[in-house]
Amino acid sequence: MNQQVTLIATAAMGLESIVAREVKDLGYDDVSVENGKVIFNADVSAIPRCNLWLRTADRIKVLVGEFEATSFDELFEKTKALPWESYIEEDGEFPVIGKSVKSKLYSVSDCQAIVKKSVAERLKQKHGVASWLKETGAFYRIEVALLKDKATLTIDASGTGLHKRGYRIGQGEAPLKETLAAALIKLTNWTPDRPFADPFCGSGTIPIEAAMIGQNIAPGFNREFSSENWQWIGNKTWERALEEAEDLANYDQPLDITGSDIDHRMINVAKDNAMEAGLGDLVDWKQMQVRDIYPRKEHGYLVGNPPYGERLGDKAEVEQMYKDLGRAMEDHPSWSVYILTSNENFEKLYGKKASKKRKLFNGFIKTDYYQYFGRQ
Structure with a gap:
């Protein structure tokens, strides 16, 4: 048509x-x-x-x-x-x-x-x-x-919002929308041949979205849409679009993606979500503290949405986490670091001024996306 x-x-x-x-x-x-x-x-x-x-x-x-x-x-x-x-x-x-x-x-x-x-x-x-x-x-x-x-x-024409990919069977307290997670990755110049890490992975959204981008998997491939039943579009038009998505997926693309979190329960949730997304063992999931980050390869990308410390009692712990991240990444100048947070003192706590900042909203929370470009 x-x-x-x-x-x-x-x-x-x-x-x-x-x-x-x-x-x-x-x-x-x-x-x-x-x-x-x-x-x-x-x-x-x-x-x-x-x-x-x-x-x-x-x-x-x-x-x-x-x-x-x-x-x-x-x-x-x-x-x-x-x-x-x-x-x-x-x-x-x-x-x-x-x-x-x-x-x-x-x-x-x-x-x-x-x-x-x-x-x-x-x-x-x-x-x-x-x-x-x-x-x-x-x-x-x-x-x-x-x-x-x-x-x-x-x-x-969508029905359920497009952030509902169909793979999230479990989530943490403040889950990041899949659409925003994908945007955070799109705002970097990461390519699938480079290492990728999220040290605050929670239920795994950022690493899962990175794996789907890395293998060019259409994010809506495993869900339904209200317009699938519209007669004026027709089944054949939908079938052609699905065939195109299948043909363009590169399931053989090797990836080096790591998702880590301090909470072992969230690591189990992230693993389940990755399996539901059809990614199997494509992502390496680890229970780990931020201060223990030690990338084995050069020229990688770290993208994270850490806790913001907005609740009373969390602030000191979160600020220490930001300091630990800054110290851990000091030894890896070839890595690019991208952090989304509402904490206005992030640069001071991290110990370095960002190469670039971008204002974004995480739900109704006004945040900054701090971008540190690695030495190439």
Whole structure:
């Protein structure tokens, strides 16, 4: 099917440029970047391909229409004028969610109800249904998002958020989202022929994402998406995308990836998650303290999301951990070190000023990504 669509890849704040680069790497050049989203035009095959391949995006949405709306009548009529029948079949299930920011139509529940009624009217008219729509078929979650009186209407093509890869069967107290973990790796220039280590691995997210990147395994390969059942995309389009992902995976690529943590229980959780991800023994898991780090090879990459010390009583212990890391890596100047933390004194504790810093959000926590480039 050669139908053209406008897609929105949503992104966490600070990751938009990385998502845009991923979209372009998939061959889609008509790309624009806004706060929290990357917008691009492509044919329908981009829906399965982007769901399968985008490592750092939160979800994929199909843009149905945008317009100004300052009254409920205007919202109803302009929604009804959009070609919903091109996307949703007669028995399609279409719940409506919404949000409103700085708009005259501030009642989200009313906006949702109006969009629901408007779409139903359009579908009944176009599909020739006299009474009511069954909604027993494929799932199409519609979102009406109002920002400064501009309504954006989309259909969610992912279902569960893209950070849900399907391999996390266990996690620690403050798990790092898989999409952010992938972004931390993408922000380095690590290549699969170089050693890689995470000394604060917790449930193993960063090393697992590194292994998937290293072997070019599509992050969405082992999960399901709501758009798999959409008739206008078709099974063959999905099958081609899955075949492409299988063909491009390089399972023979040797990797030197180590995940370590002070807590032996988390090491067991990380091992289970790696097995669930289909990585077997690709990652070397170790129970180890930070001060005992001693890389055997040169020119490696250390990427970590250590505890931030935000809870009372943890601060001194965490600060000592940062000092231990700095001392341990002093003897390995060829290694590049990348640390995500909200602790504003990290550089002082680590004992060295970062080559570069980047502001990122870990959930709702404002953090800095401290980057120390190794001597080449």
